Amino acid sequence: MSDKVKVTIDGISIDVEPGTSILNAARQIGGDIVPPAMCYYSKLQGSGGKCRTCLVKVSKGSEKDPRPMPKLVASCRTTVMDGMEVQNITSPEVVEARKGVVELLLINHPLDCPICDQAGECHLQDLSYEHGSEATRYEFDRRTFDKIDIGDKIQLHMTRCILCYRCVFTADQITDNRVHGILGRGDAAEISTYIEKAVDNDFSGNVIDVCPVGALTDKTFRFKNRVWFTKPVDAHRDCPKCSGKVALWYKGEDVIRVTARKDVYGEVEEFICNDCRFEHKKTSDWVIEGPRKISPHSVISANHYERLTPPSVVRKNPALLESNKEQFERVTKL
Amino acid sequence: MGRKLLLENINVPGINTFDVYRQKGGYRAVEKVLKGMSPEDVVEEVKKSGLRGRGGAGFPTGMKWSFLAKPEGKPRYLVCNGDESEPGTFKDRYLMTYIPHLLIEGMIVSSFALGANTSYIYVRGEMMPQIRILEKAIAEARNAGFLGKNILGSGYDLELYVQPGGGAYICGEETALIESLEGKRGNPRIKPPFPAISGLYNCPTVVNNVESIAATVPIINDGGDEYAKLGIGRSTGTKLISASGNLNKPGVYEIELGVPVEEFIYSDEYCGGIANGKRLKAVVAGGSSVPILPANLILKTLNGENRLMSYESLADGGFASGTMLGSGGFVAFDEDQCIVRNTWNYARFYHHESCGQCSPCREGTGWMEKVLHRLEYGHGKLSDIDLLVDVSKKIEGNTICPLGDAAAWPVASAIRHFRDEFEWHVSRPEEAMDRNYGLAHYADPLPKPEAVAAN
Ligand SMILES: Cc1cc2nc3c(=O)[nH]c(=O)nc-3n(C[C@H](O)[C@H](O)[C@H](O)COP(=O)(O)O)c2cc1C
Numbered sequence: 033m034s035d036k037v038k039v040t041i042d043g044i045s046i047d048v049e050p051g052t053s054i055l056n057a058a059r060q061i062g063g064d065i066v067p068p069a070m071c072y073y074s075k076l077q078g079s080g081g082k083c084r085t086c087l088v089k090v091s092k093g094s095e096k097d098p099r100p101m102p103k104l105v106a107s108c109r110t111t112v113m114d115g116m117e118v119q120n121i122t123s124p125e126v127v128e129a130r131k132g133v134v135e136l137l138l139i140n141h142p143l144d145c146p147i148c149d150q151a152g153e154c155h156l157q158d159l160s161y162e163h164g165s166e167a168t169r170y171e172f173d174r175r176t177f178d179k180i181d182i183g184d185k186i187q188l189h190m191t192r193c194i195l196c197y198r199c200v201f202t203a204d205q206i207t208d209n210r211v212h213g214i215l216g217r218g219d220a221a222e223i224s225t226y227i228e229k230a231v232d233n234d235f236s237g238n239v240i241d242v243c244p245v246g247a248l249t250d251k252t253f254r255f256k257n258r259v260w261f262t263k264p265v266d267a268h269r270d271c272p273k274c275s276g277k278v279a280l281w282y283k284g285e286d287v288i289r290v291t292a293r294k295d296v297y298g299e300v301e302e303f304i305c306n307d308c309r310f311e312h313k314k315t316s317d318w319v320i321e322g323p324r325k326i327s328p329h330s331v332i333s334a335n336h337y338e339r340l341t342p343p344s345v346v347r348k349n350p351a352l353l354e355s356n357k358e359q360f361e362r363v364t365k366l
Numbered sequence: 367m368g369r370k371l372l373l374e375n376i377n378v379p380g381i382n383t384f385d386v387y388r389q390k391g392g393y394r395a396v397e398k399v400l401k402g403m404s405p406e407d408v409v410e411e412v413k414k415s416g417l418r419g420r421g422g423a424g425f426p427t428g429m430k431w432s433f434l435a436k437p438e439g440k441p442r443y444l445v446c447n448g449d450e451s452e453p454g455t456f457k458d459r460y461l462m463t464y465i466p467h468l469l470i471e472g473m474i475v476s477s478f479a480l481g482a483n484t485s486y487i488y489v490r491g492e493m494m495p496q497i498r499i500l501e502k503a504i505a506e507a508r509n510a511g512f513l514g515k516n517i518l519g520s521g522y523d524l525e526l527y528v529q530p531g532g533g534a535y536i537c538g539e540e541t542a543l544i545e546s547l548e549g550k551r552g553n554p555r556i557k558p559p560f561p562a563i564s565g566l567y568n569c570p571t572v573v574n575n576v577e578s579i580a581a582t583v584p585i586i587n588d589g590g591d592e593y594a595k596l597g598i599g600r601s602t603g604t605k606l607i608s609a610s611g612n613l614n615k616p617g618v619y620e621i622e623l624g625v626p627v628e629e630f631i632y633s634d635e636y637c638g639g640i641a642n643g644k645r646l647k648a649v650v651a652g653g654s655s656v657p658i659l660p661a662n663l664i665l666k667t668l669n670g671e672n673r674l675m676s677y678e679s680l681a682d683g684g685f686a687s688g689t690m691l692g693s694g695g696f697v698a699f700d701e702d703q704c705i706v707r708n709t710w711n712y713a714r715f716y717h718h719e720s721c722g723q724c725s726p727c728r729e730g731t732g733w734m735e736k737v738l739h740r741l742e743y744g745h746g747k748l749s750d751i752d753l754l755v756d757v758s759k760k761i762e763g764n765t766i767c768p769l770g771d772a773a774a775w776p777v778a779s780a781i782r783h784f785r786d787e788f789e790w791h792v793s794r795p796e797e798a799m800d801r802n803y804g805l806a807h808y809a810d811p812l813p814k815p816e817a818v819a820a821n
């Protein structure tokens with residue numbers, strides 16, 4: 033025990049292994065004091081530090097050097113020190129900065145949640161519920177890109193991308209050949225793809241699961257249904273390429289989508305191969321384990337539409353209200 | 367005449383060649399170091415000199431060198447930052463063009479001090495002529511035995527390479543520069559680890575500005591203590607200033623730190639006053655990233671003292687009434703210049719140059735640029751002014767690298783000091799398209815400092 037270090041986050045203390053990040057220490061405590069993370073992904077080396085939603089204030093550096101850190105720091109990339117004190121939701125400065133980051137993340141986002149396949153399991157949507165303001169102050173054209181197919185199974189809708197780089201790290205670390213990266217700079221930066229190669233990469237489908245927004249989606253699932261109308265079930269199969277442990281998403285009798293299993297922070301438990309994801313959509317392909325536990329927080333478990341009134345940020349946009357109407361009506365009929 | 371250390375021989379014909387440079391006493395510092403000093407001695411001299419980094423942040427060079435990790439079995443690297451892309455700064459280009467051997471001599475001295483056997487000069491990609499000049503100079507120095515194996519029979523080996531930059535301002539940020547040098551996309555790294563621990567190819571690395579490295583030559587020749595006698599307070603030595611804008615004599619000047627700003631602008635030794643008989647309205651004192659100040663605040667501090675060209679004096683008053691020496695890009699604006707337009711122009715630059723890694727900078731720089739564009743072109747609203755301040759605050763301090771701050775400061779300071787002019791653009795949009803706001807009260811004498819109540 034003695035080599036553990038003690039860190040206090042929003043007044044709650046915990047002993048963790050040296051080298052743990054503030055974010056992971058907070059996750060060990062759990063609950064409301066866990067900073068939101070849009071770019072960090074524990075299974076992807078080098079990820080984090082980019083989105084800045086996980087900013088926290090270090091009010092005491094360590095027992096040895098109690099000076100506070102001069103700026104807010106990215107909790108996902110800052111290592112805890114013994115005696116460190118961190119403020120997250122108890123710091124007005126952090127709350128304000130996070131609100132700013134969310135506002136900035138949304139200014140160029142299309143806010144097309146009603147037609148986005150990610151709606152309901154989108155981290156940006158969750159984030160804007162919790163930290164967004166009522167209306168945007170951004171009065172300019174939003175950045176747009178054309179949709180690009182990455183092979184025949186995956187679609188990139190760059191307009192929705194928040195440049196978290198998770199898919200880039202996935203391509204680097206999980207798949208055999210890197211087939212995609214980033215082109216361009218600043219707000220003109222985009223995810224680029226080397227299309228022909230992507231098709232025959234066994235694990236390329238994982239970029240769909242790591243994407244926190246609806247920028248990378250499963251073309252075999254697109255528009256088939258809204259995720260909250262589907263029922264997730266844990267299942268497995270003997271797969272020569274991956275663990276074969278997946279979540280099947282049912283609508284009625286049909287498997288309409290296969291994904292990896294995700295934890296409460298939206299991270300996959302184990303990456304799965306394209307064979308499992310795209311080629312096995314019959315119940316008979318799988319051994320069913322049982323219904324998947326979905327965090328009560330998630331809109332998926334709500335399974336009805338009340339919680340999905342459009343995010344506060346779009347409530348004032350007539351076009352989006354209009355496009356939501358049909359969905360509302362469908363839900364009330366259910 | 368102020369003393370010159372770097373540009374003393376700049377007007378000697380042929381000083382760009384090895385032979386003339388050598389005749390004028392060049393490469394003495396290399397001889398001195400290799401024949402009688404240990405690397406620690408060199409670091410000690412640089413520490414004594416009080417030299418502070420000339421690339422913008424002003425961090426003491428000797429201290430930076432002493433932080434360099436020295437693990438067994440790992441090479442260490444010195445990388446010279448010649449990416450110079452900050453609007454208003456053009457001193458490194460001048461030095462590399464006209465007296466390239468000074469930089470090469472400094473590289474040998476500094477590499478020796480750090481125990482580096484391979485060093486790089488990373489030069490902004492657009493500066494192809496300077497890259498050729500440096501390559502020629504390196505070849506000359508090698509032929510004369512000052513580079514390569516066993517330099518001057520001392521047993522010390524050094525290879526020096528010039529690397530053209532990737533064509534992005536962000537590649538001047540030291541960790542982005544390292545990424546770019548490794549052949550990757552020039553994204554700044556998330557720190558820690560700092561380059562002194564893990565830099566180029568994950569080895570301990572020092573990144574220094576061209577001028578900082580060149581300054582080690584006079585420091586070794588004359589001794590650190592002699593160097594520290596020049597300048598004022600903790601701003602020791604001389605500094606190259608790139609003077610531009612509405613000045614009678616724009617150009618690169620070597621000043622002794624501590625020259626009054628007023629003397630720098632108006633004396634014939636330096637800029638010779640404002641061009642065309644106009645009056646001074648504002649100054650950006652250290653390159654586009656530092657806060658802009660109106661004429662009255664750049665000449666005098668709030669305490670009524672003369673403002674000097676030094677790290678401390680320019681920063682006097684913090685950001686409320688001061689600015690920074692930065693990289694020494696000194697831009698003067700006369701009464702006909704529009705601050706809103708200039709602020710928009712800078713914002714446009716930072717928007718274009720943001721690498722796009724972190725959301726506040728990627729999104730915020732574009733937003734500020736668009737709002738400023740609207741203000742400049744007569745479609746602005748009064749609320750835009752506060753919006754800009756708010757967006758700049760959301761960027762400042764919340765980003766991976768200081769480019770976010772560099773984008774936020776010019777906007778925030780322009781509004782802090784020139785709010786009337788912004789408001790006028792909103793209230794009189796048509797007039798603002800036709801003419802400029804003029805000098806207004808920006809050169810008025812400052813109110814007398816209030817006597818501090820005794821308590
Ligand atoms: C966006 C950005 C651009 C920079 N550009 C340059 C540059 O062009 N030249 C330079 O010497 N330093 C530049 N710097 C500063 C470097 O990061 C680094 O601090 C400097 O090279 C260190 O050298 P010094 O200690 O000798 O000043 C830049 C920093 C930032 C954040």
Ligand code: SF4
Nearest residue numbers: 193194196197199243
């Ligand atoms: S496509 Fe998705 S995973 Fe990739 S960078 Fe964009 S938001 Fe992140």
Ligand code: SF4
Nearest residue numbers: 721723724727765767
């Ligand atoms: S602050 Fe701007 S330039 Fe620096 S890392 Fe972030 S996005 Fe890139």
Ligand code: FES
Nearest residue numbers: 081083084086108
């Ligand atoms: S999760 Fe830490 S910066 Fe994105």
